[in-house]
Amino acid sequence: MTDTSATSHRAAKRFNTGRIAVYAIVAAIGLALMFAPFLFPDVRSQQVAARICIFIALVASYDLLIGYTGIVSFAHTMFFGLGAYGTAIALKQMGPGWDAVFLGGSAGVAAAIILAIAIGLLSLRVKAIFFAMVTLAAASVMMVLASQLSDFTGGEDGLVYSAPKLFSPATKLMTGDDGKVLAVFDVRMNGKIAAYYFVFLSSLALFFAMLRIVASPLGTVLEAIRENELRAEAIGYRVVAYRTAIFVIAAVIAALAGILWATWLKYTGPDTTLSFAIMIDILLMVVIGGMGTMHGAVIGVTVMSLAQFYLKDLMEAGAIATADIPVLPHLLEPDRWLLWLGVLFILLVYFFPAGIAGTLMKKAGE
Amino acid sequence: MHPSIETRNLTIRFGGHAAVANVSCAFRPGELTVIVGPNGAGKTTFFNLVSGQLRPSEGTILKAGRDITATSPSARAKSGIGRAFQLTNLFPKLSVLENTRLAVQARRGVGPRIFSRAAAWSDLGERAMEHLRATRLDKVALLPAAALPHGDQRKLEVALLLAMEPDIFMFDEPTAGMSVHEAPVILELIETIKQDKSKTILLVEHKMDVVRALADRIAVLHNGALVADGNPETVMAMPIVREIYLGTPVGGEEAA
Numbered sequence: 001m002t003d004t005s006a007t008s009h010r011a012a013k014r015f016n017t018g019r020i021a022v023y024a025i026v027a028a029i030g031l032a033l034m035f036a037p038f039l040f041p042d043v044r045s046q047q048v049a050a051r052i053c054i055f056i057a058l059v060a061s062y063d064l065l066i067g068y069t070g071i072v073s074f075a076h077t078m079f080f081g082l083g084a085y086g087t088a089i090a091l092k093q094m095g096p097g098w099d100a101v102f103l104g105g106s107a108g109v110a111a112a113i114i115l116a117i118a119i120g121l122l123s124l125r126v127k128a129i130f131f132a133m134v135t136l137a138a139a140s141v142m143m144v145l146a147s148q149l150s151d152f153t154g155g156e157d158g159l160v161y162s163a164p165k166l167f168s169p170a171t172k173l174m175t176g177d178d179g180k181v182l183a184v185f186d187v188r189m190n191g192k193i194a195a196y197y198f199v200f201l202s203s204l205a206l207f208f209a210m211l212r213i214v215a216s217p218l219g220t221v222l223e224a225i226r227e228n229e230l231r232a233e234a235i236g237y238r239v240v241a242y243r244t245a246i247f248v249i250a251a252v253i254a255a256l257a258g259i260l261w262a263t264w265l266k267y268t269g270p271d272t273t274l275s276f277a278i279m280i281d282i283l284l285m286v287v288i289g290g291m292g293t294m295h296g297a298v299i300g301v302t303v304m305s306l307a308q309f310y311l312k313d314l315m316e317a318g319a320i321a322t323a324d325i326p327v328l329p330h331l332l333e334p335d336r337w338l339l340w341l342g343v344l345f346i347l348l349v350y351f352f353p354a355g356i357a358g359t360l361m362k363k364a365g366e
Numbered sequence: 367m368h369p370s371i372e373t374r375n376l377t378i379r380f381g382g383h384a385a386v387a388n389v390s391c392a393f394r395p396g397e398l399t400v401i402v403g404p405n406g407a408g409k410t411t412f413f414n415l416v417s418g419q420l421r422p423s424e425g426t427i428l429k430a431g432r433d434i435t436a437t438s439p440s441a442r443a444k445s446g447i448g449r450a451f452q453l454t455n456l457f458p459k460l461s462v463l464e465n466t467r468l469a470v471q472a473r474r475g476v477g478p479r480i481f482s483r484a485a486a487w488s489d490l491g492e493r494a495m496e497h498l499r500a501t502r503l504d505k506v507a508l509l510p511a512a513a514l515p516h517g518d519q520r521k522l523e524v525a526l527l528l529a530m531e532p533d534i535f536m537f538d539e540p541t542a543g544m545s546v547h548e549a550p551v552i553l554e555l556i557e558t559i560k561q562d563k564s565k566t567i568l569l570v571e572h573k574m575d576v577v578r579a580l581a582d583r584i585a586v587l588h589n590g591a592l593v594a595d596g597n598p599e600t601v602m603a604m605p606i607v608r609e610i611y612l613g614t615p616v617g618g619e620e621a622a
Contacts, residue, residue, distance in 0.1 A: 217476050217490070220460070224468050227457035234417065234455075235530055236443035236472035 018360040025356075026295045029302050037196050038185050048309045050196060052301055053203040054260050059285045060210050060297035061253035066283075067291035068214060069246050070226035072128055074279055075119065075135035078142045079251040081273035082115070083108040083258025088159045088268035089152060096162035105259040109252055116251035120244030143274045158269020167195035167263070199260050206253055211294050213249070222246055223292075281308075288348050290355025299356045307344060312337040368431035369394050370534055370566040371447070376415055376425035385411040387590040388425070395533070396563035398556075400577045400598075401570045403587035409570045410452055412587065413536055416568075417449040418442045429534075443472065448532025452539050452570070454519045458512035462503055462522055465511050466494035469529035494529060501525040502551055517548040524552055534566045535559055541576065549576075556580060 029052075032039060036049035058080055065071040086108025087101055094100040115138070123134045146153045153159065165171060171191030175182055182189050213219055224232045225239055233239050262268045271277075281304065289300025312334045319332040352359040369392035376389045386408045393399055401409050414420040416427060418439035426435045429445060443449075457465050470493045498504045501521045506514060511522060524540055537556065541549040553576060559565055560580070571577050577584065577598070584601040586594040594601045601607055 217471050217479050217487070220464055220468055220471070223460055223464075224457050227459055228455065230419070230439075231451075231455045231457065232468075233439045234419070234443060234449060234451075235469045235526060236440050237468075238438065238440045 018362070022293075022295050022299070022357045022360050026298045029298055033200060036200075037193055038187050041187050044309070046192065046196060048305060050199045050264050052305050053200050054257050054264070055282075055285065055301045055305065056298050057203045057206040057210075057260075058254055058257040059282050059289070059301050060207055060294055061250045061257070062282050063286050063289075063291060063294065063297050064210065064213070064222070064246055064250045064253075066286060067293070067296075068219065068226060069222040069243060070128070071124070071243060071247060072132040073135040073247070073250075074132060074276075075115075075139045075142075076250070076254050076282055077274050077276070077279045078135075078139040079112045079116065079254035080258040080261070080278070081142065081146065081270075082112045083255030084262040084268045084273040085146065085153060085159075085258075086111065086255075087259045087262040088161060091161040091163070091262070092154075092159050096164050098164050101164060101259065101263060105256075108258060109255045112251040112255035113248055116248040117244065120247040121240075124243040124247065125240050139274070139276075139279070143270060146270050146274055154269065156270060158267055158272070160267050163195065163263050163266050165191075167191045167198070195264060199264050202260050203257070206256060207294070207298075210253065214294055218242075218246075226292075284345065286355075288345070288352075288355060290352070290358025290361075293355070293357045293361065296355045296357035303348075303356070307341055311341055311344075315340065367394075368428070370430055371416060371568075372428040372431075373416070374426045374428070376412070376427065377423050378411060378415060378420060379423045384590050386415060386422075386587075389587075389590075389592045390425075391585060391592060391595065393534070393566050393568060395566050397582050398560055398567040398569060398580055399583045399585055400581040401568060401585045401587060402572070402577065407587040408590040409587055410538055411590075413449065413538055413568070413570065417447055417536060443530060443532075444475075446533035447536070448527045448530040448534060449536040450523045450527040450538060450540060452542065454516070454523055456511040456519060456522060456526070459510055461508050461510055462498065462514065462525075463491065463494055463507040465522060466497050466525050466529045467491055469526045470494050470497075473529065473531050497525045497528045500528060500555060517544045520544055521548065521552065524555065528555070533564065535568070537567070537569045537571075539570050539572065541571075541573065553579070 033049055033053055037046060040046070040049065058076070062073075062076045065073055065076075083105060086106075087104040090100040090104025090107070091097075094103070119134060119138060123131050147155050149155075150157075162168070168191045171194065172182075173189040173191070173194055187193070214222075221232065221237055221242055224237070225242060229239055232242075258273060261273065265272060285300035285304045286297065287300070288303055289296030289298070315332045315337055316334040319329045319334065322328040322332060348356070354362055372392040374390050376386055376391075377384055378386045389412065401412065403409050411420065415422050418434075418437065418441075422435065426433055428434065429442075429447065434442060434445070437445075457468065460468070467490050470490050474490065476490065495504060495507065498507055501524055503518060503521055503525055506518065511519065514522065520540065520543060524537070527535060527537070535556075540552050540556070544552065556567065556569070557580070559567060569580065571580075581598045583596065584594070584598050585592060586601060586607050594604050594607050
């Protein structure tokens, strides 16, 4: 019938190796994150795993803009920060409780929506470069505000607060017969586990929501706008309205990720949310993973985060192992980790010009 | 009854040059008007004004009696003005099917749905496939548009126009660059649309055999001005038309 050729072709598309590789990598990362507290029980690994979860949601939402719709924005950390600061200020002022997370988070999301609509309607009609500048200006203003309104935001030092009781390390999720915290596979079932799974499941839900968005009719319209804005307008799509809509959706997801981040870290400051260093991390993660593929966000965030957290350790081990060989231990000196991160990045871009996921899928398509 | 499209004193100037000058013209349902004129006569600019890509310096455009001069291209597309472009103007990385489905989806107004049901999807796909079969593109439905040969891209351009299901069809040299095997497919399609007397068709075309086969009426643009407008026999016989458009004198039987 009508769809037979389409279906068979789609089936063929599904079973090509590049796609399988990408799905396998993403599934492996997903499983590793799902069981992270059991696989990697130390505190630092938990921190890395939680950051990967939250940044997958954050980076994927940025990819909705830059990869799918072709909107270049530098205000994504601003929306991330609004969610985080909303939650942090409420938790600080109202004390640890779900009401504070809910109220503060809602306020942060509401602020993100209002700002996104304002920026979108005012400037999405103009050229891409001008829009990028407007977002850059807005993000800078937000950073200045965060550091100046120090009574509220804690200024450059940021805010330290407690998360809801459920997430406190003293909370016993499961108790054994002796009334002590039960350990499953040697991992204690305390509030830290609850906090991790709160972060993991919320990020997963956001990611699946975005997968639905890009597969919906709206997703195709966004790609059409990226491909040929004038033609999209000519067949009946109001480009400005669609652009503003996706800008708002991405802002909301970034703010929600900010709530998770603030709740997990129990600290919110400019360096963990608003800084341009994070904005650049997000950009690099999108590029490494592959623009315009949701799966790319998963891969990009994981590669980049692992490198940022573990390259130094790896180099230290390498330096010790090669201690007897000339030159090498100096090259592998842990203080030079940024140099190697740069080399790694250049190699990735060279061998995967469309990002890891993008290049693998494209190769398979040929 | 109002004409489906009417222009009154339509003028657009680029700097001092009037690319379209004072064109007043009305088009009615059931009528196929071929717009002819030498290169640079303002044919495509006239189309751009009607479909909204350009705003006129002066004059008004009415659709079924309603002034649409200030409306956006997307609003005009939704109101039933469909346009195929002279220079291929597609979504290159999207598949042929996705290209066409986008137009179907715009027509049905399902663009904004974020979480749509799968049922709505297959319905849109079916409809898009129908248009692809009509343009003989169903075999390449899943290739990216950029991978098609030029002739097929031109056909896809027409498929998008069909998928918009407009009342007013505007074809800008639809068969330009097509092989002798491909062009008849498009001409038959235009012939089929013509059978439906509720549709208005505007066609920019250079090939005289096509003009003669399809035209109910010919409008001649020259230096942006409408210099002749009427039934094909009369217009083709006018000395001014033969001079400016055909350039060299033509044989008696052709002018007849």
